[in-house]
Amino acid sequence: xxxxxxxxxxxxxxxxxxxxxxxxxxxxxxxxxxxxxxxxxxxxxxxxxxxxxxxxxxxxxxxxxxxxxxxxxxxxxxxxxxxxxxxxxxxxxxxxxxxxxxxxxxxxxxxxxxxxxxxxxxxxxxxxxxxxxxxxxxxxxxxxxxxxxxxxxxxxxxxxxxxxxxxxxxxxxxxxxxxxxxxxxxxxxxxxxxxxxxxxxxxxxx
Amino acid sequence: xxxxxxxxxxxxxxxxxxxxxxxxxxxxxxxxxxxxxxxxxxxxxxxxxxxxxxxxxxxxxx
Amino acid sequence: xxxxxxxxxxxxxxxxxxxxxxxxxxxxxxxxxxxxxxxxxxxxxxxxxxxxxxxxxxxxxxxxxxxxxxxxxxxxxxxxxxxxxxxxxxxxxxxxxxxxxxxxxxxxxxxxxxxxxxxxxxxxxxxxxxxxxxxxxxxxxxxxxxxxxxxxxxxxxxxxxxxxxxxxxxxxxxxxxxxxxxxxxxxxxxxxxxxxxxxxxxxxxxxxxxxxxxxxxxxxxxxxxxxxxxxxxxxxxxxxxxxxxxxxxxxxxxxxxxxxxxxxxxxxxxxxxxxxxxxxxxxxxxxxxxxxxxxxxxxxxxxxxxxxxxxxxxxxxxxxxxxxx
Numbered sequence: 361x362x363x364x365x366x367x368x369x370x371x372x373x374x375x376x377x378x379x380x381x382x383x384x385x386x387x388x389x390x391x392x393x394x395x396x397x398x399x400x401x402x403x404x405x406x407x408x409x410x411x412x413x414x415x416x417x418x419x420x421x422x423x424x425x426x427x428x429x430x431x432x433x434x435x436x437x438x439x440x441x442x443x444x445x446x447x448x449x450x451x452x453x454x455x456x457x458x459x460x461x462x463x464x465x466x467x468x469x470x471x472x473x474x475x476x477x478x479x480x481x482x483x484x485x486x487x488x489x490x491x492x493x494x495x496x497x498x499x500x501x502x503x504x505x506x507x508x509x510x511x512x513x514x515x516x517x518x519x520x521x522x523x524x525x526x527x528x529x530x531x532x533x534x535x536x537x538x539x540x541x542x543x544x545x546x547x548x549x550x551x552x553x554x555x556x557x558x559x560x561x562x563x564x565x566x
Numbered sequence: 567x568x569x570x571x572x573x574x575x576x577x578x579x580x581x582x583x584x585x586x587x588x589x590x591x592x593x594x595x596x597x598x599x600x601x602x603x604x605x606x607x608x609x610x611x612x613x614x615x616x617x618x619x620x621x622x623x624x625x626x627x628x
Numbered sequence: 629x630x631x632x633x634x635x636x637x638x639x640x641x642x643x644x645x646x647x648x649x650x651x652x653x654x655x656x657x658x659x660x661x662x663x664x665x666x667x668x669x670x671x672x673x674x675x676x677x678x679x680x681x682x683x684x685x686x687x688x689x690x691x692x693x694x695x696x697x698x699x700x701x702x703x704x705x706x707x708x709x710x711x712x713x714x715x716x717x718x719x720x721x722x723x724x725x726x727x728x729x730x731x732x733x734x735x736x737x738x739x740x741x742x743x744x745x746x747x748x749x750x751x752x753x754x755x756x757x758x759x760x761x762x763x764x765x766x767x768x769x770x771x772x773x774x775x776x777x778x779x780x781x782x783x784x785x786x787x788x789x790x791x792x793x794x795x796x797x798x799x800x801x802x803x804x805x806x807x808x809x810x811x812x813x814x815x816x817x818x819x820x821x822x823x824x825x826x827x828x829x830x831x832x833x834x835x836x837x838x839x840x841x842x843x844x845x846x847x848x849x850x851x852x853x854x855x856x857x858x859x860x861x862x863x864x865x866x867x868x869x870x871x872x873x874x875x876x877x878x879x880x881x882x883x884x885x886x887x888x889x890x891x892x893x894x895x896x897x898x899x900x901x902x903x904x905x906x907x908x909x910x911x912x913x914x915x916x917x918x919x920x921x922x923x924x925x926x927x928x929x930x931x932x933x934x935x936x937x938x939x940x941x942x943x944x945x946x947x948x949x950x951x952x953x
Contacts, residue, residue, distance in 0.1 A: 554947070
């Protein structure tokens with residue numbers, strides 16, 4: 361009789377992502393450069409985007425135009441998005457110049473790049489739901505791009521309700537899933553070894 | 567809170583133009599800072615971490 | 629070591645030197661640092677929040693342009709009226725070679741500029757006798773007569789270069805009264821809500837408002853003043869001195885160069901939006917698939933920025949630059 365699905369899943373999980381990999385307390389000696397902090401900085405910015413976004417969602421779309429606390433929280437959402445993209449792009453540059461897709465890590469690179477594209481899409485819906493002049497302008501201009509390839513027949517940038525729900529619920533969920541998968545892949549495969557390191561010149565752990 | 571220099575920030579930006587290329591001073595600052603930070607991140611030495619203490623994690627027992 | 633052996637080495641669990649590392653502590657420090665930076669910037673600079681434009685603002689500051697746009701909506705010559713899918717069938721839309729994706733997607737957001745933008749909003753008001761008569765005259769006339777009135781008035785306004793007081797008299801039927809009625813309604817501030825609330829109590833779709841808005845010069849002029857026009861890298865910009873969307877640089881770039889800059893150049897310039905969408909789709913896919921492209925995937929080996937990133941490790945292990953490229 362074949363093994364239980366639950367047992368199979370548990371064994372696969374323990375083999376690929378044991379708790380020591382999820383919460384490590386050591387890492388390879390070559391992970392010693394400031395470039396390595398930009399992944400966690402990106403995640404931190406995302407955490408603040410989500411936290412400030414939740415506050416904005418709780419208070420509704422008018423609050424952040426008229427109350428001083430609302431304007432402040434709106435500002436934190438704006439600046440955390442700016443930092444998010446700055447950190448993410450520097451992280452991307454770093455990973456490219458490290459050729460971080462080596463050693464069976466192509467999926468890690470791909471999920472990261474997809475997360476980048478998904479972030480742009482999520483931010484775009486955010487710009488549309490600001491409910492200010494910028495939203496009016498962006499929606500009027502952007503409709504042409506999407507309409508021209510037929511996507512605008514469904515994805516209606518001038519429809520505040522649709523864009524708001526996508527921005528607050530659907531797209532963050534998708535982005536969250538992609539981000540989690542990306543981070544788990546890094547944990548599973550470990551940080552990529554240096555380009556010039558190989559078995560002939562790497563000191564075995566003493 | 568609208569910000570101490572919000573007044574300054576809410577005026578039209580200055581644009582640097584050269585032929586068909588045009589960029590706001592703000593965006594130029596952001597992009598320049600990114601390049602500088604990237605370069606610094608690569609060259610500035612990272613503080614030495616503690617050597618791994620043998621026997622502190624399961625992985626050492628191999 | 630051969631390429632294949634190196635790939636196996638890179639994929640294998642690390643058996644070399646390691647060092648202590650506090651995963652959770654690093655995460656907490658990162659969140660605190662980013663939170664402090666965000667708070668500082670927010671206190672110092674706030675964020676962009678230019679007030680939305682209104683039909684009242686448009687009609688009050690440039691009533692001639694609002695009036696003329698209303699006539700265009702009745703004549704079916706406005707941008708929205710001639711757009712095509714997804715709003716109506718009065719235009720072919722854009723195409724990429726044999727792919728007419730815009731048209732094929734169909735009219736899913738139907739807009740009738742005559743009724744949706746003019747007659748219906750007017751009819752929501754308690755109309756003066758003049759306006760009420762104008763509306764019933766319009767509604768009673770056959771479509772061909774409506775078109776004749778409106779297009780001849782539209783032509784006359786164009787001839788007068790948009791100056792309504794200078795327009796020649798002619799057989800325009802109820803069109804001048806309808807346009808004046810809507811202009812007055814806009815000036816009073818009633819049009820924004822009337823356009824939105826059509827069809828029911830709860831509305832969350834601003835499409836009709838935005839499209840009508842964009843048919844005139846008020847929104848466009850505001851966009852130009854804020855340096856947001858697509859042809860001058862506007863996609864990357866923000867209102868005021870705030871940072872914009874630098875990550876859209878490549879999408880914005882294509883709109884600055886020929887043939888995309890020339891709206892009349894077929895087939896590409898006239899369909900710039902569609903071609904550029906397609907280009908960006910391909911390039912995004914390219915970014916995702918970088919690891920499979922020969923030449924690009926070896927760039928990090930040939931331009932050894934990694935010697936800086938891993939300089940300490942290379943030095944401590946005496947690792948020279950690999951001959952393998």
